[in-house]
Amino acid sequence: MYNTVIFDVDGTLIDTERAVLGSLQKMLKTDYGRVTEIQDLTFVLGIPGSTALPQLGIKDIHKGNERWNYFMKDFFSSIEVFNGISDVLDTLKRRNIVQGIVTSKTTEELISDFVPFGLMRYLTHTVCANDTEKHKPNPEPILKFxxxxxxxxxxxxxxxxxIYDYECARDAGVDFGLALWGCKNHEHIQTRYKFEKPQDLIKLL
Known part of the structure; x- marks a missing residue:
């Protein structure tokens, strides 16, 4: 049915929620003296820093992203590959299914946060935030892929x-599967496929 599987990274292949939100919270407190509750920062999940930071009133986006990435290093030990992901990627490769990623991370962020987990050997094509002018939920990243x-x-x-991933895929004319293992508020995302665990993807294929 499908011979190409494209993955998001954060919340899909690796669990970075604690690292992303914790480092942003720390950056806001250290650099701006702002004490912010974690739940008030969850809107940043799934969108690039260049989109998220202006919504927090940060005007120097380049500096803000650099500092955010700097504090991410303090939380790297909390990042984990989701259970079952490695086996799924290996199975897809053995079935000669093309695999790649479309992510809101920049290339630099991908190298620092994702590459160390050794999963890049399964992924033949990559689209990062700096590869397109527009970003999710705009379809441009998937169209670029x-x-x-x-x-x-x-x-x-x-x-x-x-929801940004879903809208990006929908408007690019590509089917979408919701990764429930990393999703929040899945009841608001009306998609054909919802996967409880990574192995459910194999059943579809």
């Missing part, structure tokens, strides 16, 4: 954990 990979949208599926 289809362009560089030559994948047929009719036989491709995007796996993600947020």
């Amino acid at each position: 289809l362009e560089i990979s030559g994948a047929d949208p009719a036989t491709s599926i995007y796996i993600g954990d947020t």
Whole structure:
């Protein structure tokens, strides 16, 4: 049914929620003297820092992103690959299914936060935030992936954990699977496929 599987990274392949929110909270307190509750920062999950930081009133986006990434290092030990992901990626590779990622991380962030887990060997194509002018929920990142990979949208599926991922896939004409293991408020996302665990993807294919 599908011969190309495209993954989001944060909340889909790796669990970075504690690191992303904790480092942002620490940055806001250290650099701006702002004490912010974690629950008030969850809106940043799934969108690039360049989109999230202006919503927090931060005007120097480049500096804000640099400092956010700096504090991410303090939380790296809390980042984990979701259970079952490695086995799923290995199975897909053995079935000759093309795999790649479309992420809101920049290339620099991908290298520091994701590459150390050794999963890149399964992924043949990558689209990061700095590869497109527009970002999720705009369809441009997935359209860029289809362009560089030559994948047929009719036989491709995007796996993600947020409403932004769903809208990006929908408007790019690609089927979407919701990763419930990393998702919040899944009842508000009306998609054809909802996967309880990574292994459920194998059953679909």
